[in-house]
Amino acid sequence: MPHNQKHKDYWRKNLQYLAILLSIWFLVSFGFGILFVDELNKIRIGGFGFGFWFAQQGSIYVFVALIFIYVWLMNRLDRTFDVHEKEEKQK
Amino acid sequence: MNVQAWTFVMVAASFAVYIGIALWTRARNTSDFYVAGSSVHPVVNGMATAADWMSAASFISMAGLISFMGYDGSVYLMGWTGGYVLLALLLAPYLRKFGKYTVPDFVGDRYYSQTARLVAVVCAIFVSFTYVAGQMRGVGIVFSRFLDVDINIGVLIGMGIVFFYSVLGGMKGITYTQVAQYCLLIFAYLVPAIFISMAITDHIVPQIGFGSKVVDGSGKYLLERLDGLNQALGFSAYTSGAKGTLDVFFITAALMVGTAGLPHVIVRFYTVPKVAAARISAGWALVFIALLYTTAPSVAAFARTNLLDTVTDAPYSEVPKWFKNWESTGLIKFEDKNGDGRIQYTGPASEIDNELFIDRDIMVLANPEIANLPAWVIGLVAAGGLAAALSTAAGLLLVISSAIAHDLVKRGLNRNISERKELITARIAAGVSVCIAGYFGINPPGFVAQVVAFAFGLAAASFFPAIILGIFSRRMNKEGAISGMIVGITFTAAYIIYFKFMRPELNNADHWWWGISPEGIGTLGMLLNFVTAWFVSAFTPAPPSRIVEMVDSIRIPRGAGKAHELSA
Numbered sequence: 145m146p147h148n149q150k151h152k153d154y155w156r157k158n159l160q161y162l163a164i165l166l167s168i169w170f171l172v173s174f175g176f177g178i179l180f181v182d183e184l185n186k187i188r189i190g191g192f193g194f195g196f197w198f199a200q201q202g203s204i205y206v207f208v209a210l211i212f213i214y215v216w217l218m219n220r221l222d223r224t225f226d227v228h229e230k231e232e233k234q235k
Numbered sequence: 236m237n238v239q240a241w242t243f244v245m246v247a248a249s250f251a252v253y254i255g256i257a258l259w260t261r262a263r264n265t266s267d268f269y270v271a272g273s274s275v276h277p278v279v280n281g282m283a284t285a286a287d288w289m290s291a292a293s294f295i296s297m298a299g300l301i302s303f304m305g306y307d308g309s310v311y312l313m314g315w316t317g318g319y320v321l322l323a324l325l326l327a328p329y330l331r332k333f334g335k336y337t338v339p340d341f342v343g344d345r346y347y348s349q350t351a352r353l354v355a356v357v358c359a360i361f362v363s364f365t366y367v368a369g370q371m372r373g374v375g376i377v378f379s380r381f382l383d384v385d386i387n388i389g390v391l392i393g394m395g396i397v398f399f400y401s402v403l404g405g406m407k408g409i410t411y412t413q414v415a416q417y418c419l420l421i422f423a424y425l426v427p428a429i430f431i432s433m434a435i436t437d438h439i440v441p442q443i444g445f446g447s448k449v450v451d452g453s454g455k456y457l458l459e460r461l462d463g464l465n466q467a468l469g470f471s472a473y474t475s476g477a478k479g480t481l482d483v484f485f486i487t488a489a490l491m492v493g494t495a496g497l498p499h500v501i502v503r504f505y506t507v508p509k510v511a512a513a514r515i516s517a518g519w520a521l522v523f524i525a526l527l528y529t530t531a532p533s534v535a536a537f538a539r540t541n542l543l544d545t546v547t548d549a550p551y552s553e554v555p556k557w558f559k560n561w562e563s564t565g566l567i568k569f570e571d572k573n574g575d576g577r578i579q580y581t582g583p584a585s586e587i588d589n590e591l592f593i594d595r596d597i598m599v600l601a602n603p604e605i606a607n608l609p610a611w612v613i614g615l616v617a618a619g620g621l622a623a624a625l626s627t628a629a630g631l632l633l634v635i636s637s638a639i640a641h642d643l644v645k646r647g648l649n650r651n652i653s654e655r656k657e658l659i660t661a662r663i664a665a666g667v668s669v670c671i672a673g674y675f676g677i678n679p680p681g682f683v684a685q686v687v688a689f690a691f692g693l694a695a696a697s698f699f700p701a702i703i704l705g706i707f708s709r710r711m712n713k714e715g716a717i718s719g720m721i722v723g724i725t726f727t728a729a730y731i732i733y734f735k736f737m738r739p740e741l742n743n744a745d746h747w748w749w750g751i752s753p754e755g756i757g758t759l760g761m762l763l764n765f766v767t768a769w770f771v772s773a774f775t776p777a778p779p780s781r782i783v784e785m786v787d788s789i790r791i792p793r794g795a796g797k798a799h800e801l802s803a
Contacts, residue, residue, distance in 0.1 A: 155790055162324055169320045173313045173491075178484050181306075185474070190446040191456030196474045199309035200301075200532040201442060204316045204525050211323045211518035218328075219511060227791045229509050 154225040161217050165210050173203040241614030242381040249419055249618045250396055253412050253625075257400035260408045265641075265658050275410055277512045281519025283410045284503045286417035286623070287630035288315075288494075288520070289527060290366070291373025294420055294623035299598030301535035302542070305465070306476035308535065310483055314490025316521060316528050321495040323517035327504040329706045331513035332789045335505070337634075338498040338698060339642040345705040346713040347782055352642060354720055358697050359498040359638045363631040364671070365690040366499075370631070371676025373624040376596065380564050381617040390676035393625060398669045401629045401636075402662050406506060409629045416622035421526055423619025427603045427612050428530050431537045434606060441533035449540075461536055464543045469585025473539065478752075479744060485755030492761055493691030496699035499630045502637075510792035538598045541605045546578050546591060554578070557604035566594035628672065636665035689731050692757030696723035700764040708772075709786050715772025723764030730756045 176184055177199035185193030192201075222228035236244075275283070293315070301308030333341055338359055343352025371390055378389025400408045428441040436457060438444035449457050462472040471477045478486075494500065503520075504513045545555065551569060561567040569578060572588045580591040600620060603613045640661035644652060652660070697720045704711040704719075731753045734742040744750050751759065777783075788794070 151787065151791060158790075165324060166320075169317065173317050173487065174484060177309060177313055178480060178487065182475075190443075191448065191458045192446040193474055196306060196309075196458075197446070199306065200312055201445075201529055203313050204529055207316050207320050208518070208521050208525050210320055211514075211521055214324055215511075215514045215518055218514060222511070222792055227793045229511060229792050229794075 150225060151227070154221065154227060157221055157225075158218070161214065161221070165214055168206065169210055172198060172206045177203050236610060238610045238613050239381065239383060241611045242617045243614075245611075245614040245618035246382065246621060249415075249622060252415050253396055253400055256412045256415060257404045257408045260404050260411050265654055265661065274508055275506045277507055277516035278519050279414055280410070280503060280507050280512075280516045281521075282417045282523050283413040283506075284500065284516070284520035285523035285527075286413035286420065286626040287503060288500055288524060288627070289417075289420065289623055290627035291370050291620065291624035293527065293531075294424065295373050295376070295599050295620050296596050297599075298531045298534040298538065298602075299595040301532055302539040302598055303595050304476065305471070305473035307478045307483065308532070309476075310478075310486045310490060312528055312532060314487045315494055316524060317487070318491040318494025319517055319521040319524070321491060322500065322504075323514060323521075325703055325706070326495060326501065327513040327517045328510045328792065329789045330501060330702070331504050331507065332510050332792060332794075333785075337637050337642055338501050338702075339638060341705065342698070342701055342716075343642070345782065345785065346701075346716045347779065348713040348717065351701075351713060351717050351720075354717065355698070355701075356638050356642045358693060358724070359642075360635055362497065362690045362694055363499060363634045363638075364675075367628050367631045367635075367668075367672040368675035370624040370628040371672055374621060374628075375676055376564075376566075377600070377617050377620045377624070380560070380600065381613070387677045390673055393621070393628075393676070394669050394673040397625055397629050397632065398666060401632050401669070402665045405661070405665075406633055409626075409633055410506065412629065413626045416626040417523060420619040420622040420626075421523070423615045423622070424527050424530060424534075427606070427608055427616060428534050428537075430608050430612065431541070431602065431606045432533065435537055435540065441537075442529050445533035445536055457536060457540065461540055464540070464547075465582070468543070468547065468581050469587075470582030471584075473536070479750045482744070482747075482750050482752050482755055485751045485758045487755075489695050489755050489757035489761075490691055492695040492699050493693075493757060496694035496697070496702070497690075498638075498694075498698070499627075499634045502634060503630075534599065534602065538602045538605070541602070542593075542598070543580070545605060546580050549578050551576055551578055555605075557601055560604070561597055561601055566597045568592040632665055632668045632672065635668040636661050639664040689728070689735075692727045692731060692753075692760060693724060695757035696727040696760030696764055700761055700768060704765070704768055706786070706789060709783050710772060710777060711768065712772050712775055712778045714775040715768040715770075718771045719764040719768030722767040723760045726763055727757050727760030730760075 176195060181195030181199060184195030184198065187194040189197060219228070297311055300311065330341060333344075335341060335344070339352050339355035342355040343349065371393065374393040375386040375390050378384050378392070379386040382389070400412050404412070429439060432438050432441040432444035435449055436444035436447040437450045438447050445457065447457060449455060449460055453460070458474055462474055465471065465473045476483075504516065507513050507516050546558075551571065558567060562569070569591050572590050573579070578591055579587050579589065581587045581589045600616060603616055640657055644657070644660055700723065701716050701720050704716060734747070734753045742753070744752075
């Protein structure tokens, strides 16, 4: 597989997606759930302090969403750059 | 029917299903045995991954831990789910494209070095055995409490079942058994949670009930009430916790990264047919895991409330039956220090001596009894706990047997071994591993709980950086990777051994470096590994061009075949 310009561009775009998604990943867990938990706990939603909710519930929902967004982005990117997997014939 | 009869029925029925599946999915070749022929549907693989991942620790221990730790328990919730984001985004698709059978395969090939492979094999085996020992203890607890059989016989029965379907079916048998086990364990987890949520807050969804008002007429929110109960007894408030912020940060990071570096989880992504399938499969796995992990903190809060309501100042002569039942297993102990015949259960800030010891592991298992749920629910929970323990044990045993048969024998000692002989070797290795795991279940080493921190720290400080650098750096060479792994492991192991085994009396925040506990030190070990690897690789020769080509190739999805043996 030659390392050509197309593949370089594909990889750069992939790294951009990763940077954005992992920033969100960091923000909701380490940010909202740990570093800013006390400040956020002053906001109440039902019986939850907002920081506590992120630490025990919210971050997990965001994690799930992040993976599905990543899958969607990457499948689109694979097609744009024509590096997606073709339907393989059974060996 | 009484509790014991229901438990027997549930456990026997579930075991019959596992055996049936094993007979239906026999492995015919090494590809079936190691990676289920790489033909598993992503949703099915996600479910199997979830069962593989959620062990006795997740099912039996976690909610109990959280109910005693409150906010601090969040480290497990975020740590053991956030790792899947790393896995899906940074590891799974590329490892699938690489297309081999095991983690040491990747490390050995990418770093063109038998030494690197050997280091990886040793880490994989150590991490996996640590885990298996914990699972077998879970099996023993369930059997001894609910079926009234000797713990040892319970462990032997569990071993027999795992032996049967993992040796016969390999990864293929394990995968389909794990699907059945997931269904059982999630049902067994949700049913009591829903019942209890309805009883305490009148909400059918535990995740919402957790943040709702209690129905006792006080008009208070559940968490408010729990904070109050905790503080009145001298514990720290449920929603704020006692650990330092930096420590919580480091423990969460170590668990996340450790999760992404655990060989039995990574290997599951070799079993799907395509790179795209590996990505989505990690997503499904997390959906199935999140179902339990978002329920667990609710269960924890309900269990804590029920427990405090039941035992606080209760006369010992009038305690409910579940209390006596668990007392007989030694997992609840009461000592009437002030001789007033009542139970004083108090925390560190109280002036009254605490008289009650409760093993955190029993909270989930005792929860249905504490909440007075019907007998069949209790039987279901017992069967669910066994499913969680057995599914994880089987996945780990497969990692051990493939590390021995494939990485050690086929790729190391005897490269000319035939496919048929390799399969036999793998089966024998699986059989021997089951026996060793069973030994640890019957004679649990006192340090099982302590070495769990070790396993995560080790995975975080060794595998994770080596694999990440192997994919994301074209320049990383064997000198860098090997020295990074050695520095990471040595540092992490030294810190843990010092505080856990050599000087346990110093194991507190005053003596830790920057307040980082041994549970969280793997994060620092990982950072050291990265730094060392970069530094060393900058001063040593670049990897050969065929390795650079390999890195370029794993970054592009197209061309992933079935997991296969390179003929080179």
